[in-house]
Amino acid sequence: MVDHQKKGKANRASGRRFEEKTREFLEKQGLVVGRWTNNLVLENGEYKIVPSKPLMKFNPFTKVMQILNTNTGFPDYFAFLPGKETEIIGYESKKGKYLDKEEKAKCAWYLKNLIFSRIFIMYPGEKRGTVETWEFKEEESGASTA
Secondary structure (H helix, E strand, O other): OOOHHHHHHHHHHHHHHHHHHHHHHHHHOOOEEEEOOEEEEEEOOEEEEEEOOOEEEEEOOOOEEEEEEOOOOOOOEEEEOOOOOOOOEEEEEOOOOOOOHHHHHHHHHHHHOOOOOEEEEEEEOOOOOOEEEEEEOHHHOOOOOO
16 A cells, blocks of 8 residues: 655655755856745736745644745746846756646746746756756747736
């Protein structure tokens, strides 16, 4: 029988490790990298940028709130090349390579409103330990951007 709690814990840990590997990959390319700590929320048919909140869960046995994830912003990172500070690029780490419909809509909104000049999706390569990328294009979203 599958223990979903253990599997979820392992998947979150694996995702965190891949995000850190992505950051190291970007820094090795000479980019200045920072964590994007904002998120988009749909309010009254329009997107609004708000600070992301940590994912918290109450443990009834210990009577303590546990912080499961402090890095809930989308995309995961923003980066720029020194000397080219006007071109801010967003980077999202995805173990599964693909974005869901909501994430595609957020990427399209960021590009349309010039928050980021480009957005790249980082995913594990075929060879163990490698990171590959593909650039998100606004026309790929397939969703309306309010």
